Amino acid sequence: xxxxxxxxxxxxxxxxxxxxxxxxxxxxxxxxxxxxxxxxxxxxxxxxxxxxxxxxxxxxxxxxxxxxxxxxxxxxxxxxxxxxxxxxxxxxxxxxxxxxxxxxxxxxxxxxxxxxxxxxxxxxxxxxxxxxxxxxxxxxxxxxxxxxxxxxxxxxxxxxxxxxxxxxxxxxxxxxxxxxxxxxxxxxxxxxxxxxxxxxxxxxxxxxxxxxxxxxxxxxxxxxxxxxxxxxxxxxxxxxxxxxxxxxxxxxxxxxxxxxxxxxxxxxxxxxxxxxxxxxxxxxxxxxxxxxxxxxxxxxxxxxxxxxxxxxxxxxxxxxxxxxxxxxxxxxxx
Amino acid sequence: xxxxxxxxxxxxxxxxxxxxxxxxxxxxxxxxxxxxxxxxxxxxxxxxxxxxxxxxxxxxxxxxxxxxxxxxxxxxxxxxxxxxxxxxxxxxxxxxxxxxxxxxxxxxxxxxxxxxxxxxxxxxxxxxxxxxxxxxxxxxxxxxxxxxxxxxxxxxxxxxxxxxxxxxxxxxxxxxxxxxxxxxxxxxxxxxxxxxxxxxxxxxxxxxxxxxxxxxxxxxxxxxxxxxxxxxxxxxxxxxxxxxxxxxxxxxxxxxxxxxxxxxxxxxxxxxxxxxxxxxxxxxxxxxxxxxxxxxxxxxxxxxxxxxxxxxxxxxxxxxxxxxxxxxxxxxxx
Numbered sequence: 001x002x003x004x005x006x007x008x009x010x011x012x013x014x015x016x017x018x019x020x021x022x023x024x025x026x027x028x029x030x031x032x033x034x035x036x037x038x039x040x041x042x043x044x045x046x047x048x049x050x051x052x053x054x055x056x057x058x059x060x061x062x063x064x065x066x067x068x069x070x071x072x073x074x075x076x077x078x079x080x081x082x083x084x085x086x087x088x089x090x091x092x093x094x095x096x097x098x099x100x101x102x103x104x105x106x107x108x109x110x111x112x113x114x115x116x117x118x119x120x121x122x123x124x125x126x127x128x129x130x131x132x133x134x135x136x137x138x139x140x141x142x143x144x145x146x147x148x149x150x151x152x153x154x155x156x157x158x159x160x161x162x163x164x165x166x167x168x169x170x171x172x173x174x175x176x177x178x179x180x181x182x183x184x185x186x187x188x189x190x191x192x193x194x195x196x197x198x199x200x201x202x203x204x205x206x207x208x209x210x211x212x213x214x215x216x217x218x219x220x221x222x223x224x225x226x227x228x229x230x231x232x233x234x235x236x237x238x239x240x241x242x243x244x245x246x247x248x249x250x251x252x253x254x255x256x257x258x259x260x261x262x263x264x265x266x267x268x269x270x271x272x273x274x275x276x277x278x279x280x281x282x283x284x285x286x287x288x289x290x291x292x293x294x295x296x297x298x299x300x301x302x303x304x305x306x307x308x309x310x311x312x313x314x315x316x317x318x319x320x321x322x323x324x325x326x327x328x329x330x331x332x333x334x
Numbered sequence: 335x336x337x338x339x340x341x342x343x344x345x346x347x348x349x350x351x352x353x354x355x356x357x358x359x360x361x362x363x364x365x366x367x368x369x370x371x372x373x374x375x376x377x378x379x380x381x382x383x384x385x386x387x388x389x390x391x392x393x394x395x396x397x398x399x400x401x402x403x404x405x406x407x408x409x410x411x412x413x414x415x416x417x418x419x420x421x422x423x424x425x426x427x428x429x430x431x432x433x434x435x436x437x438x439x440x441x442x443x444x445x446x447x448x449x450x451x452x453x454x455x456x457x458x459x460x461x462x463x464x465x466x467x468x469x470x471x472x473x474x475x476x477x478x479x480x481x482x483x484x485x486x487x488x489x490x491x492x493x494x495x496x497x498x499x500x501x502x503x504x505x506x507x508x509x510x511x512x513x514x515x516x517x518x519x520x521x522x523x524x525x526x527x528x529x530x531x532x533x534x535x536x537x538x539x540x541x542x543x544x545x546x547x548x549x550x551x552x553x554x555x556x557x558x559x560x561x562x563x564x565x566x567x568x569x570x571x572x573x574x575x576x577x578x579x580x581x582x583x584x585x586x587x588x589x590x591x592x593x594x595x596x597x598x599x600x601x602x603x604x605x606x607x608x609x610x611x612x613x614x615x616x617x618x619x620x621x622x623x624x625x626x627x628x629x630x631x632x633x634x635x636x637x638x639x640x641x642x643x644x645x646x647x648x649x650x651x652x653x654x655x656x657x658x659x660x661x662x663x664x665x666x667x668x
Contacts, residue, residue: 002336009594009615012518014528016378017594017615020354044350107653110452114444121455132653184346185658194348260343260351280614281343281351319441319466324519 003037004331007278007285011316011325018330019285021261023276025297026201028211030175033272033297035198036332042182042194043277048258049200050137051077051224052207055169056162057140058220062147066096073227074234075136079257081237082111082120082131089234090130093139097146104129105156106138106188113237134188136234141166141190158183158191167193173213174203187259197275200264205273208254208266225254225268241287241311245294248307253294257283263290267298284327287311292329337371338665341612341619345650345659352664353619355595357610359631360535362545364509367606367631369532370666376516376528377611382592383534384471385411385558386541389503390496391474392554396481400430407561408568409470413591415571416445416454416465423568424464427473431480438463439490440472440522447571468522470568475500475524492517492525501527507547508537521593531609534598539607542588542600559588559602575621575645579628582641587628591617597624601632618661621645626663 007019022037032039054076057063063073072093080086094100108127111117120127129135138155141162145152148161155162158180167178170193178193186192205211208225210218228235232246235256242255255265261278263286274293278285291311300308313328328334341353356371366373388410391397397407406427414420428434442461445451454461463469472489475496479486482495489496492514501512504527512527520526539545542559544552562569566580569590579589589599595612597620608627612619625645634642647662662668 011378011526014376014378014516014518016518017613019614042348044345044348105654107655109653110448118444118451118455121452122458124456182348184348184350185652185656187652187658189652189654189656192345278614279351280353280612280616280619282614282616285614318519318521318523319443320439320523321441322519322523324521 003279006036006329006331006333007288007327008330009325009327016325019278019280019282021276021278021285021289022197023274023289023293023333024198024201025293026198026205026273028205028209028271028273030202032198039198040196042196043262044184044192044194044260045200045264046186046192046258046260046262047079047134048256048262048264049170050079051228051254051256052170052173052203053137053166054140054224055173055217055220056165057144058223059216060144060148062144065147066093066143068093068096068143070227071231071234072136073224074231076140077224077228077256078136078235079112079133080136080234081113081116081240082127082133083113083116083237086136086234086237087130090135090139093136093143097143099142099146099152101128101130103142103152104132104135104138106132106134108132115238132188138188156189163191167191169217170203172217173206174199197277200275201273203273204264204266204275205271208268208273209271211271225251225266228254244311245291248304249294249298249300253298255290255294257286261286263287265290265294267294270297272297288314288327288329289333292333296333337613340370340663340665340667341622341661342664343659343661350659353612353614353616355610355612355619355623356531357608357623357627357667358532358535359627360532360539360607362539362543362605362607364536366532373532374530376530377596378518378526378528378594379534379598380520380526380592380594380596381413381468382590382596382598383504384413385562385588385590386504386507386537387471387500388474388558389507389551389554390499391478392557393550394478394482396478399481400427400477402427402430402477404561405565405568406470407558408565410474411558411562411590412470412569413446413467414470414568415447415450415574416461416467417447417450417571420470420568420571421464424469424473427470427477431477433476433480433486435462435464437476437486438466438469438472440466440468442466449572466522472522490523497525501525503551504537506551507540508533531611534609535607537607538598538600538609539605542602542607543605545605559585559600562588578645579625582638583628583632583634587632589624589628591620595620597621599624599628601628604631606631622648622661622663623667626667630667
């Protein structure tokens, strides 16, 4: 099945490039409110489900045990830009568990945020695993292991207690078993299991509404959503999409980017979950898709609509600041 | 018409993302040797035709007038990484014409090469228009204007003598008129005209073979090809695709990347021109397509095939260096 064109990228009078993709909007009972493209094909959710992967950190009591505040909980769900305060929170999370950067298995990379990367270079520094955009998630895994009295060594591998607990939490929320035959290794070395978009959207509807989850899990989801709503900068960074959307809309929208063009979101008040993937893995297309769906399904004020417009249909400026084109939703979401 | 899937991106056991696209391989008489997807739809060639845009610099005598060597001629065709030697050559080209960086209309950006950008930041520097990946092309435009006794001011605009001459050269080589109704503004502020892939491939077949061009134009094309073959680093940079391919294959392959998933190439000994575009604008897909087509149409040694393999089917390593997936040609080029 060919997925439809969902985003067009224009230059001057012409469509220069276009993206195909699929997406689902599902309610907390599993009712499909909107679907376009193939929403049954399993796709790797990558970082878009970090909030689900953080549930055991809360439910186990590890977060309370180590006194992790809202900013740390938001960072545990983050694909952060590696700005100094992100690094500091990740470091403090590890210290709370009596560990340090050497416990992280995510690998080092230069900050995702280009300005943070330049500032690090300017200071003569070099990146560590704390700058990895997943360092908060990994620090959370280390905290979970330590608080549970498990050796954190190897926490990134599928058979370690941490990943088994994380897998069970995801399975419970999305209502499907995860299959080792559809398992890949993520950029940060943890397992990633391919999941249909429809199941991801269902999972985020339940994550947002708390419906269909046990009381402890529902409370953990609520706490994660509140933490991210209070600290949208922690979950991404300066001028990043997730930070901009949640700074604008607060707790009414929970969004999370994933690599290779995946995006998940919850609209808690509407009881809706959203999941999209650009076939080609383009993040720019996933952002336009999820922004367009939020504008469609979340009642927003005129001012909020104006604030969201540059995300729904971003303009492209060239190196001299000339407006040379843009991107816009098309087809099912146009 | 839906273009076919041409590149698959895998993770573990699964295809994670995939790219659709179109491409043409055409001989210097206009015979289509291979075509997949819609090769009649006009696409913006962007930087993939810089070598054609550099023809007037040679033909006018400007390059000789200012004593531009092979490295400068290669830089005039470059989307360079902004490494120190790229910047130095661009600066010297301007100085030869009695001009400096203030004459450039391309705008400033941080070096494309991440290591060059970090080194610049580490030194406390900031980018100028000389670091713009198009600075060599723009310096060539300034040289062309000055040598022709034209005021270079506004050389980036469609009605300036420089752009009119550049447009006429492209039209002659591709054998089609360029249409102002299909004109956009490029990232570096010069006009870019949408052109069918079939015409682009035909143009590069003629550029490579010299066939069908006037003697002065054919000589200029030969000189540009020799300059780039001698200095494949100047046309791109350290570990860049074009540099790797031409370092491996020398004058037997001329390749040039363009933004938004376009790639053009010439195989002069075979008299073939190649042009591809990924629908979604992905450079990673265009690289795999053009590498696969070169491997298919250029007779290469076993050692060259081994050298080309990481470009035809690159492996993806994660932040800890684990092999987690890769990309590969599919369908018509698989």
